[in-house]
Amino acid sequence: MTIPRIALWLFSLYLAVYIGFVGISAFAPAVMARTPIAGLPLSILYGVGLIGFAFLLAGIYLRATR
Amino acid sequence: MIYVTSTLAVTVFVCFIVAVLGLSWWLGRRTHSASGYFAAHGQIPWFVNGVAFAGDYLSAASFLGICGMIAFYGYDGFLYAIGYLAGWIVALFVVAEPLKQLGRYTFADALDARFQSRGIKLAAAVSTLVVSLFYLIPQMVGAGVLIKPLLGFSHATGVLLVGVVVTVVVVTAGMVSTTWVQFIKGGLLVAFCLLLTFMILQRGFRVPDQLTVTPVAADVAMQQGRVLTDPDWPDDAWLRVAQPDGSVVTWRRLPDGQVRRTQVVARRADGGVRVDGVPQGLGVGERDLVPVGAVAALPGGGRDTGALGPLEFLRVFNESTIETWTSEQRTLSSGDAVTIYTPRLQTGADLLQPGASPTFRGVRGKTLFEKLDFLSLMLALFAGTASLPHILIRYYTVKDVAAVRKSTVVGIGAIGLFYVLTLYLGLGAMTSGALDVTNNNMAAPLLARSFSDPLFAIISAIAFTTVLGTVSGLILAASGAVVHDLLTHVLHIELDDHEKVRAGKWVAVLVGVVAMLLGIAFERLNVSFLVGWAFNVAASANLPALVMLLFWPRTTKQGITWAIFAGMGSSLAWILCSAQAFRDVYGWSPDLAPVPFSQPGIVTIPLGFLVLVVVSLFTQPKGRTAAGA
Numbered sequence: 001m002t003i004p005r006i007a008l009w010l011f012s013l014y015l016a017v018y019i020g021f022v023g024i025s026a027f028a029p030a031v032m033a034r035t036p037i038a039g040l041p042l043s044i045l046y047g048v049g050l051i052g053f054a055f056l057l058a059g060i061y062l063r064a065t066r
Numbered sequence: 067m068i069y070v071t072s073t074l075a076v077t078v079f080v081c082f083i084v085a086v087l088g089l090s091w092w093l094g095r096r097t098h099s100a101s102g103y104f105a106a107h108g109q110i111p112w113f114v115n116g117v118a119f120a121g122d123y124l125s126a127a128s129f130l131g132i133c134g135m136i137a138f139y140g141y142d143g144f145l146y147a148i149g150y151l152a153g154w155i156v157a158l159f160v161v162a163e164p165l166k167q168l169g170r171y172t173f174a175d176a177l178d179a180r181f182q183s184r185g186i187k188l189a190a191a192v193s194t195l196v197v198s199l200f201y202l203i204p205q206m207v208g209a210g211v212l213i214k215p216l217l218g219f220s221h222a223t224g225v226l227l228v229g230v231v232v233t234v235v236v237v238t239a240g241m242v243s244t245t246w247v248q249f250i251k252g253g254l255l256v257a258f259c260l261l262l263t264f265m266i267l268q269r270g271f272r273v274p275d276q277l278t279v280t281p282v283a284a285d286v287a288m289q290q291g292r293v294l295t296d297p298d299w300p301d302d303a304w305l306r307v308a309q310p311d312g313s314v315v316t317w318r319r320l321p322d323g324q325v326r327r328t329q330v331v332a333r334r335a336d337g338g339v340r341v342d343g344v345p346q347g348l349g350v351g352e353r354d355l356v357p358v359g360a361v362a363a364l365p366g367g368g369r370d371t372g373a374l375g376p377l378e379f380l381r382v383f384n385e386s387t388i389e390t391w392t393s394e395q396r397t398l399s400s401g402d403a404v405t406i407y408t409p410r411l412q413t414g415a416d417l418l419q420p421g422a423s424p425t426f427r428g429v430r431g432k433t434l435f436e437k438l439d440f441l442s443l444m445l446a447l448f449a450g451t452a453s454l455p456h457i458l459i460r461y462y463t464v465k466d467v468a469a470v471r472k473s474t475v476v477g478i479g480a481i482g483l484f485y486v487l488t489l490y491l492g493l494g495a496m497t498s499g500a501l502d503v504t505n506n507n508m509a510a511p512l513l514a515r516s517f518s519d520p521l522f523a524i525i526s527a528i529a530f531t532t533v534l535g536t537v538s539g540l541i542l543a544a545s546g547a548v549v550h551d552l553l554t555h556v557l558h559i560e561l562d563d564h565e566k567v568r569a570g571k572w573v574a575v576l577v578g579v580v581a582m583l584l585g586i587a588f589e590r591l592n593v594s595f596l597v598g599w600a601f602n603v604a605a606s607a608n609l610p611a612l613v614m615l616l617f618w619p620r621t622t623k624q625g626i627t628w629a630i631f632a633g634m635g636s637s638l639a640w641i642l643c644s645a646q647a648f649r650d651v652y653g654w655s656p657d658l659a660p661v662p663f664s665q666p667g668i669v670t671i672p673l674g675f676l677v678l679v680v681v682s683l684f685t686q687p688k689g690r691t692a693a694g695a
Contacts, residue, residue: 003159003160003163003164003616007158007159007160007163008159010159011155011156011159011160014152014155014159015155018152018448021148022440022441022444025420025429025440026429026437026440026441027437029419029420029421029429029430032419032420033415033419035384038377038381039381039384039385040377040380040381040384041384041415041418041419043141043418043419043420044141044380044384044418044489047141047144047145047147047148048486048489050148050151050152051147051148051151051482051485051486052482054151054152054154054155054478054482055475055478055479055482057155058154058155058158058474058475058478058479059475061158061159061471061475062471062472062475065468065471
């Protein structure tokens with residue numbers, strides 16, 4: 001029973017980004033309140049970004065394993 | 067709030083159900099073998115399966131619960147969306163393919179492929195049953211909450227309706243029909259939410275002429291009628307004025323001498339409900355709750371933004387001030403239980419940050435301890451998706467590993483899109499002026515109704531099929547666990563294919579009945595609380611076993627068995643001893659609860675891993691090799 005190496009790499013990458021989100025929300029909330037792009041708060045950018053990132057990684061994985 | 071039944075809603079509703087049942091029956095005529103019944107002949111096209119993933123996963127909790135939570139509390143509802151969706155990454159990269167390579171029908175098969183152990187089968191089957199049942203309860207409660215105001219039926223009738231329809235669907239056709247039901251549901255949900263989001267953006271934000279939150283001078287309030295005195299309502303905090311029409315307006319005193327209007331719902335000992343002092347109703351001499359939710363101030367002072375783009379919408383919200391409502395509960399000396407709803411102002415910026423809700427308030431606290439609940443929930447959601455048996459079972463309905471990948475990717479795309487839309491739906495509902503202040507589950511349907519009645523009718527029907535789809539998937543997973551795992555492998559009751567299908571159908575009926583009874587009994591429970599519960603249990607029981615089996619060659623069958631029971635038992639026990647369970651389930655004081663916070667994941671998931679490692683090390687086979695070594 002095997003998992004392709006790329007799957008573990010992509011997973012670790014996502015996990016790091018997810019932990020970043022949880023960590024900043026809990027320990028540096030002022031950062032989440034900043035509005036770096038188009039007047040949108042980081043909380044929204046990061047949250048929606050996580051959703052999009054998941055789809056992106058899934059797509060990359062599909063490509064890589066064809 | 068009272069909802070007037072709409073004939074249109076009922077008609078659309080009935081048409082939907084008839085269509086779904088018809089489709090199910092027609093597809094069911096082609097299902098005869100066990101593999102067909104339980105795993106749809108392994109022939110479902112990957113795209114259909116992917117959208118069906120979405121249909122299965124997007125349950126009442128997602129659709130109604132998340133929208134409702136965002137509508138009332140802002141960003142914290144969205145945290146659930148983020149966590150739920152992130153869990154699919156665990157499913158795709160860690161769990162999906164190994165599972166497909168291992169088993170045929172159920173999660174227990176996958177775990178047991180190496181060991182042929184009755185202990186593992188038993189543990190996995192029990193875990194599947196327990197998690198499925200706990201996931202079923204909020205769906206049934208959600209059904210009752212949905213049906214009651216829409217069709218005017220009681221909660222029990224709503225639950226019965228869902229239970230009967232679903233059981234019929236499952237019994238007539240098993241996995242094939244539920245996959246197609248899920249596919250239709252998933253597609254409709256996303257399409258419809260796209261439409262609604264578009265309409266929200268077109269509408270933009272409007273500041274109403276009158277805002278309840280705006281304080282009024284105490285004299286003005288007193289002049290409206292006769293001032294009442296009441297020891298239950300101390301004069302330093304409250305001002306109660308009896309109106310000419312017989313109702314009583316309760317004002318909350320503010321520090322500056324002004325007063326702010328509230329809405330008061332009193333539940334009397336005899337069961338009657340009064341709103342602002344008179345019976346709840348729409349007739350003369352009766353009052354109903356006023357729908358709420360508004361923008362109090364826009365950036366730049368305007369009153370109407372007109373149509374907005376998606377980014378603009380969020381930016382304007384962030385810079386606005388919103389009228390939101392809080393609730394508090396008290397018991398009066400007369401024995402009445404009152405809930406007081408008070409409006410207040412919150413900035414959009416505050417509402418778009420984590421921690422604006424009572425549940426997650428701790429994340430904004432100073433100590434690590436207060437934040438543990440938030441951290442634990444984000445962990446449980448992340449780990450829980452891949453551990454849900456009714457999701458896992460869907461991996462067996464596609465042909466091969468390549469199809470698994472494709473369908474999961476499609477699923478993630480559909481679910482991800484939907485969750486982004488819930489942000490707009492929730493914020494749109496929050497500012498729509500149409501919310502029922504007593505019930506946040508109805509936020510999404512009421513939002514639709516604020517646009518048009520036909521839209522409301524359609525969304526009600528879709529919400530109903532949402533529950534149908536999820537419940538049928540759960541019943542199937544539970545029925546598979548009983549027939550395939552418990553009967554065949556643990557109890558060694560031999561059945562041929564035909565008998566297995568029949569047994570599966572009987573079990574489905576039984577599980578359906580149990581779920582209905584629990585759904586009726588748990589009416590008062592918060593739907594999201596139960597779903598979070600199911601995620602914690604699933605992650606604690608199933609994930610350590612799955613992961614260690616894949617990555618640690620010295621895993622033994624005893625290790626797996628013990629890990630599943632330990633994870634499941636500890637998370638269940640924790641939840642049953644939590645402050646939330648004490649308050650909402652038993653009706654006891656939450657201060658008596660023995661556990662320090664409500665989400666066990668951060669403790670019980672590592673515990674599962676620990677038990678697995680320790681037991682495995684103690685049960686290493688002597689001389690022979692263990693799994694994979």
